[in-house]
Amino acid sequence: METRKKIYNVISEFLDNPQIVKEVSSTPKRFEIVDMKELAPGIKRVVIRAPLIASKAKAGQFVILRVDEYGERFPLTIFDWNKSEGLITLIFQEVGVSTRKLGMLKAGDYVMDIVGPLGNPTEIKNYGTVAVIGGGVGTALTYTWVRALKAHGNYVVTILGARTESLLLLEDELRRLSDEVHISTDDGSKGFKGFTSELLKKLLEEGRRFDLVMAVGPVPMMRAVAEVTRPYGIKTIVSLNPIMVDGTGMCGACRVKVGGEIKFACVDGPEFDAHQIDFNQLMNRLRFYRDEEMKALKTKFND
Ligand code: FES
Incomplete structure (x- = not known):
């Protein structure tokens, strides 16, 4: 310590x-x-x-x-x-x-x-039809993605997910910006019952085609999205939010393995090709300080 x-x-x-x-x-x-x-x-x-x-x-x-x-x-x-x-x-x-x-x-x-x-700004251009997927608080970034993608003439299909209806964020704002919005909730309280990755899979199985998929949210969700798009060969970008300290590439706290190489999310990302990310290592690193965080919460807030 x-x-x-x-x-x-x-x-x-x-x-x-x-x-x-x-x-x-x-x-x-x-x-x-x-x-x-x-x-x-x-x-x-x-x-x-x-x-x-x-x-x-x-x-x-x-x-x-x-x-x-x-x-x-x-x-x-x-x-x-x-x-x-x-x-x-x-x-x-x-x-x-x-x-x-x-x-x-x-x-x-x-x-x-x-x-x-x-971090590097998102590479925005006219890709064609883009699926933008946001889970939980990650939806904040989908809003900025959708706004920028629409400004470049893309057809944007937004998939918005949360555990339950009351946790869905920015639905009205995203409906105003997107060409289509699809909702999923884990408990089925609104829209499709299940995860965003399952809803994406359903759309693909129904014959929908996307030129690009962009996803942000909990790491297991981004990993699941990557596994859905992999067999279809759809380029998939995710935004990572690992532990960070300095944000300038000096401390190494945010390191992540991408395509077999060590990258720093703060200066090389935060967006990476989802099919190249070592998600197992990322999830292990995110668990690193969980015990200390729990102790700190107990001390400060008596949780
Ligand atoms: S936060 Fe320190 S290297 Fe990225």
């Missing part, structure tokens, strides 16, 4: 150098929360004033955020941005100590620092 703390401190100093990163607070309490809203149980949307990030953000990119000086850094997809008002919007699920702390803030509060925009 001591060694890990030291590493975190070194990286913190690195990140606090304004010449290296694009936007990071030089004084505490720099990034004002303009709005905080609950979208579904445990899932919130936060609007933060971050003009430099808003001026440069592109679809597919993310930020790394730290709530306060004792907090860990964690990545969140940039859901939306407004250059003229200098605002960015993030959607997050309260799953650990840091996201819970973020969720307790309200308009007028501040977060300590935000680094970004990080």
Whole structure:
């Protein structure tokens, strides 16, 4: 633990150098929360004033955020941005100590620092017919994908999934943007009963053809989508959200094996060819700090 703390401190100093990163607070309490809203149980949307990030953000990119000086850094997809008002919007699920702390803030509060925009923007062009699949909080990214794909003239079929109807996110927004929206819930409370990957399989078996499939959500879901499209030879892109610390390719926390090579999701991704990803290794790495997270939740929130 001591060694890990030291590493975190070194990286913190690195990140606090304004010449290296694009936007990071030089004084505490720099990034004002303009709005905080609950979208579904445990899932919130936060609007933060971050003009430099808003001026440069592109679809597919993310930020790394730290709530306060004792907090860990964690990545969140940039859901939306407004250059003229200098605002960015993030959607997050309260799953650990840091996201819970973020969720307790309200308009007028501040977060300590935000680094970004990080990662490579999504490669958007006219592919033809694209299936965009979002599960859980990953739906935030599908919204930015669909918006950008439609701007390039694609026919977009959105597949939206959640455990149950009350956890479905952004359905109205995605219906407005997409050519078609298909819903799946694990418990069958709305739409197709089952997983998004099973719904995709059903559409393919019915004869639907896609030039590209893009998916974001829990790792098992992205792996299942990759296995559905593999026999059809459909190019499949997924966006990974592994553990990240610095977001600049230095710490190695986000490493993932793609096509037999080690890649860093923060600088080489976050989007990769799903058929090349070693999902087993990725899932093992995501389990790495689960015990510590559980202990931290118990200490902080008595869960
Ligand atoms: S987060 Fe450190 S290398 Fe990617």
